[in-house]
Amino acid sequence: MTKIKTTLVVAAMALAIAGCAKKRPAVLPPAPVDQNAGVDPNAGQTNPGDGAIVPGSDADFKRSVTSNTVHFGLDQYDIDPEARAILDSQAAWLQRYPNVRITIEGHCDERGTREYNLALGDRRANAAKNYLAARGVTADRMTVISYGKERPIALGSDEASYAQNRRAVTIVLG
Incomplete structure (x- = not known):
């Protein structure tokens, strides 16, 4: 009888310890897929120019705005005057393509x-x-995702690289 009790106590302790174990972190979603890859951007246009940028596309966005990237200070997420200027140009472009x-x-x-x-x-x-x-861009047109430190743009371990990696990037989906 004591052997059964001992076995039950050990099993209960093992379950209690297993319940306290850290859960595995969620897997990051895959990298954004270029939805225009392999598609002729000039398809359906009547007199397309060579290498023409389609209005309302990600390429048009990158060409038209000050930048698609806003940078931040260490451990900060506030929008400074430089970021405001960048986001104002993005908002103006987004209002042209609702x-x-x-x-x-x-x-x-x-x-x-x-x-x-x-x-x-x-x-x-x-x-x-x-x-x-x-600035007038409707929230249902925007989604956010955090990649944390998983997708650095600069691979160095110095302040210049750190500054490039502290960012928010706007990607046009279509």
Whole structure:
């Protein structure tokens, strides 16, 4: 009888310890897919020019706005005057194309934990989204995603690289 009790106590302790184990972090979604890959951007146009940029496309967005990227200070997600100018140009372009949807990606530098950087990237992307919404871009056209430190644009471990990686990037979906 005591052997059964001992076995039950050990099994209960094992279940209690297993219940306290950290859960595996969620897997990041795949990289954005270029939905125009392999598609002729001039299809359906009557007299297309060679290499013409289609109005309302991501290429048109990148050509027309000051930048598709807003940079942030260390551990910050506030919109500074330089970011306002960039986002104002994005808002003006988005108002010309009211059917275009965008995703705003939040990114961080390599310092900090994965969880902290995912949360900070989310705050950065939402700060850009909220600014655009205040400038008249409807919120249902915008989605945000945080990649934290998982997708650096600069691979160095110095302040110049860190500064490039602390960003929010606006991607036109179509």
